[in-house]
Amino acid sequence: MIKLKKYIKENIKEKLKNEYPIEPSMLEITYTPQLKMGDLALTFPFQLSKKMNRKPRDLALEVIPFLSSLEGVEKINVAGPGYINIFLNRKKFFSRQLQSLNKSSLVPEEEKIIIEHTNINPNKAAHIGHLRNAVLGDTLGQCLKYKGEKVEIQNYIDDTGVQVVDVAFGFMDMEKKSLEDIKKIKGKFDYYCWDLYTRVFSFLEKNPQAEKRRSEILKQIEEGNNPEAEIASYISNRILKAHLRTMQRIGISYDILPRESSIIGLKFWKKAFYLLKEKKAIYLVNDGMNKGCWVMKLEKEDEKEKIIVRSDRTVTYVGKDIAYQLWKFGLLEKDFYYEPLFKENGKTIWITTHTPNTHSLQFGKGSLVYNVIDTRQSYLQKIVVQGLKSLKYLVQAQKSIHFSYEMVALSQKSLKELNLTISDEDKERNFLEVSGRKGLGVKADDLIDRLEEKALSEVNKRNPELASEQKAEIAHKIACGALRYFMLKFARNSIIVFDFEDALSFEGETGPYLQYTLVRINSIFRNLKEREGFDEKTIFTLISSNEISLDVLSESELVDFWDIVFHASQFEEEILHSIRSLEFSHLAKFSFNLCQKFNAYYHKYSILSEKNIGIKNIRILTIYYIQEVLKCVFSLMGIPQPERM
RNA sequence: GCGCCCGUAGCUCAGCUGGAUAGAGCGUCUGACUACGAAUCAGAAGGUCGCAGGUUCGAAUCCUGUCGGGCGUACCA
Numbered sequence: 001m002i003k004l005k006k007y008i009k010e011n012i013k014e015k016l017k018n019e020y021p022i023e024p025s026m027l028e029i030t031y032t033p034q035l036k037m038g039d040l041a042l043t044f045p046f047q048l049s050k051k052m053n054r055k056p057r058d059l060a061l062e063v064i065p066f067l068s069s070l071e072g073v074e075k076i077n078v079a080g081p082g083y084i085n086i087f088l089n090r091k092k093f094f095s096r097q098l099q100s101l102n103k104s105s106l107v108p109e110e111e112k113i114i115i116e117h118t119n120i121n122p123n124k125a126a127h128i129g130h131l132r133n134a135v136l137g138d139t140l141g142q143c144l145k146y147k148g149e150k151v152e153i154q155n156y157i158d159d160t161g162v163q164v165v166d167v168a169f170g171f172m173d174m175e176k177k178s179l180e181d182i183k184k185i186k187g188k189f190d191y192y193c194w195d196l197y198t199r200v201f202s203f204l205e206k207n208p209q210a211e212k213r214r215s216e217i218l219k220q221i222e223e224g225n226n227p228e229a230e231i232a233s234y235i236s237n238r239i240l241k242a243h244l245r246t247m248q249r250i251g252i253s254y255d256i257l258p259r260e261s262s263i264i265g266l267k268f269w270k271k272a273f274y275l276l277k278e279k280k281a282i283y284l285v286n287d288g289m290n291k292g293c294w295v296m297k298l299e300k301e302d303e304k305e306k307i308i309v310r311s312d313r314t315v316t317y318v319g320k321d322i323a324y325q326l327w328k329f330g331l332l333e334k335d336f337y338y339e340p341l342f343k344e345n346g347k348t349i350w351i352t353t354h355t356p357n358t359h360s361l362q363f364g365k366g367s368l369v370y371n372v373i374d375t376r377q378s379y380l381q382k383i384v385v386q387g388l389k390s391l392k393y394l395v396q397a398q399k400s401i402h403f404s405y406e407m408v409a410l411s412q413k414s415l416k417e418l419n420l421t422i423s424d425e426d427k428e429r430n431f432l433e434v435s436g437r438k439g440l441g442v443k444a445d446d447l448i449d450r451l452e453e454k455a456l457s458e459v460n461k462r463n464p465e466l467a468s469e470q471k472a473e474i475a476h477k478i479a480c481g482a483l484r485y486f487m488l489k490f491a492r493n494s495i496i497v498f499d500f501e502d503a504l505s506f507e508g509e510t511g512p513y514l515q516y517t518l519v520r521i522n523s524i525f526r527n528l529k530e531r532e533g534f535d536e537k538t539i540f541t542l543i544s545s546n547e548i549s550l551d552v553l554s555e556s557e558l559v560d561f562w563d564i565v566f567h568a569s570q571f572e573e574e575i576l577h578s579i580r581s582l583e584f585s586h587l588a589k590f591s592f593n594l595c596q597k598f599n600a601y602y603h604k605y606s607i608l609s610e611k612n613i614g615i616k617n618i619r620i621l622t623i624y625y626i627q628e629v630l631k632c633v634f635s636l637m638g639i640p641q642p643e644r645m
Numbered sequence: 646g647c648g649c650c651c652g653u654a655g656c657u658c659a660g661c662u663g664g665a666u667a668g669a670g671c672g673u674c675u676g677a678c679u680a681c682g683a684a685u686c687a688g689a690a691g692g693u694c695g696c697a698g699g700u701u702c703g704a705a706u707c708c709u710g711u712c713g714g715g716c717g718u719a720c721c722a
Binding site for chain 1: 647648649650651657658659660661662664665666669670671677680681682684685687688694701702703709714715716717718721722
């Protein structure tokens with residue numbers, strides 16, 4: 001479709017350029033609201049009419065003779081006040097689509113793209129907000145890979161931040177536990193810390209004097225080689241593994257896990273600090289509130305200073321983030337050491353370390369960087385970009401993209417279901433922000449567990465004869481599909497007010513609806529094979545024989561055939577559009593719509609029982625085409641494809 | 646105060662760099678399993694696109710103002 005549009009556009013430009021003052025931007029090809037009007041539409045007569053001071057409809061009529069003999073175009077006519085509508089040759093179009101299946105027509109544009117996502121503080125269990133982040137980031141990565149880009153997925157581990165300190169403080173000072181005691185804790189460690197963290201938070205609120213001890217621990221951790229650092233490192237490592245397991249459940253993985261401790265240990269910040277000072281991007285404040293701090297000013301926002309280095313000479317998170325961002329572009333002249341963390345499906349996941357070793361690998365050095373971080377951190381992301389700009393890395397600043405999205409919040413109803421108590425003031429709100437500190441949130445594993453449980457009971461109803469392992473596997477795939485579609489169906493600027501009923505639904509606009517569509521198609525092909533020996537080979541010969549004739553179809557079936565095929569053929573445009581706007585709800589809605597069209601088609605037209613071979617073959621090719629398109633978009637969205645369900 | 650985001654059907658949301666009659670899902674009501682799997686489908690009801698201006702041949706979409714809501718504006722991340 002992309003190629004076809006390009007062809008038409010260039011041809012028309014060529015044919016009209018001598019007669020009319022036409023500009024390339026006028027030749028955007030759009031879709032008609034209804035296929036009976038035509039397949040593609042041109043609106044340039046409206047723009048031309050202004051320039052030439054003539055009626056758009058007259059211009060359109062006049063132009064049409066110039067447009068004849070376009071390859072693949074059946075006819076062209078004028079509609080309404082001056083639209084030029086193009087009707088494609090359906091047979092040619094369809095067989096071309098079938099032949100170009102699995103051949104991407106998208107072209108890569110970057111040397112290497114880095115995506116940073118997930119980034120969960122390793123001090124408590126992952127929650128639904130983290131799931132949104134990871135699903136968006138992963139989907140972006142899959143789409144870019146489809147486009148042919150070289151993609152590296154990074155998951156930044158803030159293992160030395162205050163959040164980990166808080167939990168270390170809880171273990172050491174509140175629970176009086178040694179490292180050995182902590183190691184003995186059985187069961188879900190991330191859940192244990194979830195509860196401990198909320199207790200620490202309320203303890204600190206009531207005992208402000210403990211603040212001193214807390215900053216002591218922070219310093220010890222940064223220095224290393226002491227019990228505090230050992231405990232913190234144990235906590236973050238164990239929780240990190242829990243997070244990775246959770247993400248594995250929904251099919252999300254990473255290439256490299258950069259650790260903050262490595263950034264500190266390898267003095268990345270020292271280097272960045274030197275650069276920033278040298279270019280006068282930051283300066284020391286001599287008096288006033290920020291006395292003794294190194295600060296940065298944000299462009300356009302006067303009077304506002306962002307502290308990068310605190311008066312006690314420790315660096316803030318943003319400072320480290322600037323250093324990290326510089327490293328991502330290969331601008332720091334420093335590199336991490338890497339060690340394998342574990343293997344996943346034959347692929348090694350690497351983690352950074354500051355201890356030298358012999359592994360020689362190359363990460364970073366991207367030409368484009370996406371940071372998937374929620375919109376509340378826009379200000380900090382701006383500071384990071386500002387840092388690059390101040391260092392005169394203008395290209396890199398422009399290629400630092402904050403993929404922002406709104407938070408996942410909790411509905412009052414879901415709070416009640418979780419038995420969470422909240423203040424009277426909060427009870428007035430429509431929704432409540434997830435808060436790790438207050439322990440307000442739905443843990444990712446809990447949600448996935450509930451989805452799997454529900455899916456399993458549905459599978460049991462429908463396929464009681466299957467082996468229990470098989471049922472569990474199907475239930476898992478359904479749970480994953482439901483969750484991932486749920487996270488993608490909302491536009492990224494829309495706050496998801498989490499509701500269990502919506503999230504656990506398997507009907508209507510949901511992941512399982514999409515999966516069910518594919519299962520139906522599988523079922524048809526399974527039957528075709530069992531009953532008639534009709535397999536993939538038969539389809540390939542059918543496609544390459546080029547003996548399909550659409551003439552056998554009735555008029556109304558031709559309409560339905562064309563509606564579904566034409567819609568499906570737009571999938572690559574949708575992928576591109578989703579990447580450009582970072583709006584994967586487009587891809588989600590597109591897939592859902594295609595499934596709706598298929599399900600309607602399915603009810604209307606039978607395949608196995610069709611006697612007319614010509615009609616039957618077209619129907620088979622049609623659903624084969626839909627199947628291939630669906631498989632492609634599902635895999636980009638990470639929606640698993642069970643054979644049956 | 647300043648910055649960013651949101652306001653579309655009873656509810657939850659789509660609606661592209663402006664394009665033809667504003668769409669889904671849920672819920673409500675009416676139908677369809679002796680059928681390639683009903684996790685489905687067909688149909689009905691439901692809208693002054695927050696409000697007011699402006700730009701345009703054309704505005705849910707762009708601009709300005711305004712009202713309502715959310716988030717950010719930490720020597721937390």
